[in-house]
Amino acid sequence: MVFNTGAALLDAIVLAVVSREKEGTYGYKITQDVRKAIDVSESTLYPVLRRLQKDECLEVYDRQFDGRNRRYYKVTERGMAQLNLYHEEWKNYSRKISEIFEGGASV
Numbered sequence: 548m549v550f551n552t553g554a555a556l557l558d559a560i561v562l563a564v565v566s567r568e569k570e571g572t573y574g575y576k577i578t579q580d581v582r583k584a585i586d587v588s589e590s591t592l593y594p595v596l597r598r599l600q601k602d603e604c605l606e607v608y609d610r611q612f613d614g615r616n617r618r619y620y621k622v623t624e625r626g627m628a629q630l631n632l633y634h635e636e637w638k639n640y641s642r643k644i645s646e647i648f649e650g651g652a653s654v
Contacts, residue, residue, distance in 0.1 A: 552585050559633035560584055561595050562604060562626055571608070571621030596620055604629050
């Protein structure tokens with residue numbers, strides 16, 4: 548993608564991906580799902596997950612998988628509220644950009 552991805556957009560995408568799984572999901576799967584929308588490395592994604600956890604948007608727990616622990620992330624109520632805010636902001640932003648590209652709005 549030629550457009551830069553800011554922290555807020557990356558947070559929104561991660562929250563949206565994690566929110567699709569009721570019981571939460573793990574880091575590698577989150578990375579793969581996020582990569583369907585934007586190109587992101589694991590070294591970029593894990594600090595985002597930690598920041599969202601610190602901001603109480605994600606809760607974290609470990610679960611056994613194939614004899615080892617796998618870290619899972621689950622969206623909290625606060626995270627859902629933040630995701631809803633991001634979603635509304637994105638709809639407004641993308642509508643305005645589309646209008647400019649399509650010639651429907653004057654700058």
